[in-house]
Amino acid sequence: MKQQNLDTTGHSVRKDITAGLIGYLTTVYIVAVNSSILSEAGVSVQNAMIATILASFVGCVLLGLWANAPMILIPGMGVNALFAYSIVQGAGLTFQEGLGVVLVSSVLFIIVAMTKLGGWLQTAIPDSLKHAITVGLGFFLTLIGLEKGGLVVRGEHSLIELGDLTSPIVMVSLLTLGIGIFLFVKNVPGHFLITMASGTLLAYMFGVLDGKTGVNQNLDVQWAFMPSFSAIDELAFWMGVFPLTIVLVFENMGLINGQLSMLNQQDKFRKSFKSTAFSALTCAFFGTSPTVSSAESAAVIASEGKTGKASITTGVLFLVTILFIPFISWIPSMAISPILIIVGALMVQNIRHISLEDLSEAIPAFLIMVMIPFTYSIADGMAFGFIAYPIVKFAIGKKKEISVPIVIIACMFLAEFIMKSIGY
Numbered sequence: 001m002k003q004q005n006l007d008t009t010g011h012s013v014r015k016d017i018t019a020g021l022i023g024y025l026t027t028v029y030i031v032a033v034n035s036s037i038l039s040e041a042g043v044s045v046q047n048a049m050i051a052t053i054l055a056s057f058v059g060c061v062l063l064g065l066w067a068n069a070p071m072i073l074i075p076g077m078g079v080n081a082l083f084a085y086s087i088v089q090g091a092g093l094t095f096q097e098g099l100g101v102v103l104v105s106s107v108l109f110i111i112v113a114m115t116k117l118g119g120w121l122q123t124a125i126p127d128s129l130k131h132a133i134t135v136g137l138g139f140f141l142t143l144i145g146l147e148k149g150g151l152v153v154r155g156e157h158s159l160i161e162l163g164d165l166t167s168p169i170v171m172v173s174l175l176t177l178g179i180g181i182f183l184f185v186k187n188v189p190g191h192f193l194i195t196m197a198s199g200t201l202l203a204y205m206f207g208v209l210d211g212k213t214g215v216n217q218n219l220d221v222q223w224a225f226m227p228s229f230s231a232i233d234e235l236a237f238w239m240g241v242f243p244l245t246i247v248l249v250f251e252n253m254g255l256i257n258g259q260l261s262m263l264n265q266q267d268k269f270r271k272s273f274k275s276t277a278f279s280a281l282t283c284a285f286f287g288t289s290p291t292v293s294s295a296e297s298a299a300v301i302a303s304e305g306k307t308g309k310a311s312i313t314t315g316v317l318f319l320v321t322i323l324f325i326p327f328i329s330w331i332p333s334m335a336i337s338p339i340l341i342i343v344g345a346l347m348v349q350n351i352r353h354i355s356l357e358d359l360s361e362a363i364p365a366f367l368i369m370v371m372i373p374f375t376y377s378i379a380d381g382m383a384f385g386f387i388a389y390p391i392v393k394f395a396i397g398k399k400k401e402i403s404v405p406i407v408i409i410a411c412m413f414l415a416e417f418i419m420k421s422i423g424y
Helices: 013-027 030-041 045-066 079-090 095-114 117-124 127-148 168-185 191-205 235-263 266-286 297-302 308-328 333-353 359-375 378-396 404-421
Strands: 073-075 152-154 160-162 291-293
Touching: 013 191, 013 297, 013 308, 030 045, 030 073, 030 079, 030 308, 030 333, 045 073, 045 266, 045 291, 045 308, 073 266, 079 095, 079 127, 079 235, 079 378, 095 117, 095 235, 095 266, 117 235, 117 404, 127 152, 127 235, 127 333, 127 359, 127 378, 168 191, 168 333, 191 333, 235 266, 235 291, 235 297, 235 378, 235 404, 266 291, 297 308, 359 378, 378 404
Parallel strands: none
Antiparallel strands: 073 291, 152 160
16 A cells, blocks of 8 residues: 655645645635735735735745744735725825835834743733724725725715615626625635636626736836835834734734644744744835735645645745736726625624623724724724723723733824824
């Protein structure tokens, strides 16, 4: 009988490679989705695709070699919206200045990962606020998805209203959303990839595929970017660094811990956390928002991926994706918007971890959740919740639950609002 190819732990290498392939099929959608969001920050879709691919390749290989864990690092959903809409558009920074924010935030992330600061911050920041940020990001991604699909538009008598349901664009978005939800709840492998392909085909059938060739041959392809620090002396720069660092640290803490618990390999947490921090740093030079440990890593683990070989396999497949950029560029916004909506719905589920019966936790969390989408700014939405937290705790008589870091963060956000109000 032919002996099965095993690694030193006795685990089948073939299983890891298969799991890595499945991981790739469940996450390759990020190339189209992330580039669509990054394009709002002033970079071409083509360069954004290259940046996304390279960041995912390096992140997966780095984690696979360093931590030997079967997890996937790709530009994070929510993190990309924070970068494009709050840090660049909202703060008025250029794309390169936004990459400067990414670089500084990643360095701070590395410091947290390499020291005991991580554990200290984990206990100092209330869980309700951390979960509220995730929920707020989910609502924000949903709003972006609804806008991209034409399902909501600027209202004539209100801020927003329902889009024209007779529009072919809206019809394609709704049909694609229905397909995406069906495939997702049925847990079909590669559901998001199939959803995008279906949406593109529907757009062609409805005559709303704009016929672009996908690649601008006259565009200079950039394989690397140089972050700019020309705005480092401005308040807007640091008020971008602050929320991005918080999101990177706590989102990765939660995801990595949960995924390693599924594997019963909690001893790999420190190396995985450090790998993620250094991967985020490379994104500043590739030209994309930072990578995070993907929630789809659960698909790799469920497929019996147990070592870094699975992650490396996914990374290599991402690199090969460069060959398919001309085809990926055909994917219209109507095929991307349903994915944003579904991912948003998944992130909103974190609301179940918030103690809503405790008003001192619920009110600040609620402010974060609603103000992120309503202000169209993740940083401003976070500010409302962090400022409210110590105020509500003090009013209810729970002063002992107010930590020093929370007070410092609240004062920083409050100072930003004051500076904005006086026109600084």
